[in-house]
Amino acid sequence: MAALALVPVGLGVLLRHPPLVLVGALGVAFAAYARGDAAPDLDVTIERDLSDPTPDPGDEVTVTLRIRNEGDGVLPDLRAVDGVPPALATDDPARLGTALRPGRTATFSYRVTAIRGAHEWDPVHVLARNPSGSRERDARIDAEGATTLRCAPELEATASLPLRGLTTVYSGRVPTDVGGAGIEFHSTREYRHGDPAKRVNWARYARTGELSTLEFREERAATVVVCIDAREEAYLAPDPESPNAVERSVEAAAQAVPALLDSGDRVGVAAFAPGDCRLDPGVGDGHAARARELLATHPSLAPTPSDERFLPTTWVRRFRRWLPADAQVLFCTPLPDDYAATVARRLDAYGHAVTVISPDPTADDTPGHRLAGIERANRVSRLRSAGIRVIDWGEESLATELERADARWSR
Structure with a gap:
């Protein structure tokens, strides 16, 4: 380019034509500038x-x-x-x-x-x-x-969780139909040698002279697995500014785990999602710390959906094999489709008492959103008709919804 720019300079000198010399000089200057203006070294x-x-x-x-x-x-x-x-x-x-x-x-x-x-x-x-x-x-x-x-979400128990009757052999707070040590009266039986004196029916002995023993309704601990629906279908929110249903489900789990542990129950955590997200049921402060870490950082519970392939039927089969025989399931799901309701019914049919906490992600601003809300409401209704407890969690706090549900189930 510089060589070509010298041609008009030479012609301008020979022909004694200053404008031609000036044009050539400008060309030489531009060529020199372009040649010397290389990309800078990026050393930062x-x-x-x-x-x-x-x-x-x-x-x-x-x-x-x-x-x-x-x-x-x-x-x-x-x-x-x-x-x-x-x-x-x-x-x-x-x-x-x-x-x-x-x-x-x-x-x-x-x-x-x-x-x-x-x-x-x-x-x-x-x-x-x-x-x-x-x-x-x-x-x-x-x-x-x-x-x-x-x-990491703070594990904070805001309300007691009403559990169903499936329990372990360990003492706890879930009433059973078994007579023994407890608070609520259950029945009387014949006195046996070694029965505690405080459980002898002294009033009957004063009337009849016969010894009998008072039986109270035993309260036992439960094994509860908190399962979070974190499939791509569950990442729903009523609007872009609101937390999605998976975030709300994790929030529910973060409140449920300490409430259950404080009551003496054994608690596990799992995710209905791609990946292997499971924490075996356990108790104690160390177990609570492990649950908090899992809820905070496990890839299956990421704030955005996973790209991994997910086979729900395979997941259900493996989950059943892993689930302890005496475990209840606290299923946190927005019920975005019929399959979520099917999983709840199937686990309940296998003998695991299921309670559903369902954050409502629906809106009513468009006909399509209203239709989605009706379909979800129908799923809630069908689960309740099948005998499965459902906490339909709307805009109020989870503690308020739990208290309302406990009052309804206690009638």
Whole structure:
């Protein structure tokens, strides 16, 4: 290009035509500029800092990025876009545009709203252009420092969970039809040697002279598995600003687990979803901590649907083999389709007392949404007709819905 630009210069000199010489000189200058204006070397380091790497759900976290030019040349046009996890909402732009001299650092910050789960940042996309913008280099660079935000739901029992009569041999709080030690009177029987004196029917002995023993209704512990419907079909919400039904189901589980453990029940957790998400029933503070970690970080309960293939019939078969014979099931599902109701009925038919907590994700703003609400209401009605308890969880707190359901079932 420079050689071609010299042709009009030579002709202009020979012909003594200054404008032709000027045109050639401009061509030579432009060719020299383009040749010398190469893409800049992209030699930068990046640090990322989170104001709180383990926030509570709903907390705002400030993310700060520092980009340092480690090269010898100026970066006249440097642009960077942080790899924000898709589940984290941010109102601030997670990007920077600046010029950066050698050895200098540029800093920018943005805020994200924490949501349950383990969220990992992708590498930072960095692009550098020459002054004319004709050449550029780009790269994806891993940031040093914090790359993961962990947000775990707080296990907080807000209300007692009404359980059905399937129990274990251990003492607890579920009334049974078995006579023995307890509070509520059950029956009387003949006195046996070794019976506690406090259970002898002394009133009858005073009347008849015969010894008999009072039997009370035993209260035993239950084994409960909290199962969360986290299939793609369950990620429903009445509007874009509301939490989806899977998030609400995890919230219900986070309240159910400590309530059951505090009552002396053995508690397990599972997900009706792709992947192997199970926690064997257990008790104690260590078990509660494991349940909290599973609810917070297991991929099967991610804030967004899984891309893995899911075979529901295979899942039900494996779940039945894993489920203890004396276990009740607390099934948290929005009942998005008939198959969810079928799973509840099938488990109940196999001898596992099923209670459904169903967060309502429906809306009534369009005919299609109203139809979906009617179909879901029909599923709730059919389950109740089959003898399965359903807590239809609307806009009120779960504690309020549980108290209302307990009063209804106690009549």
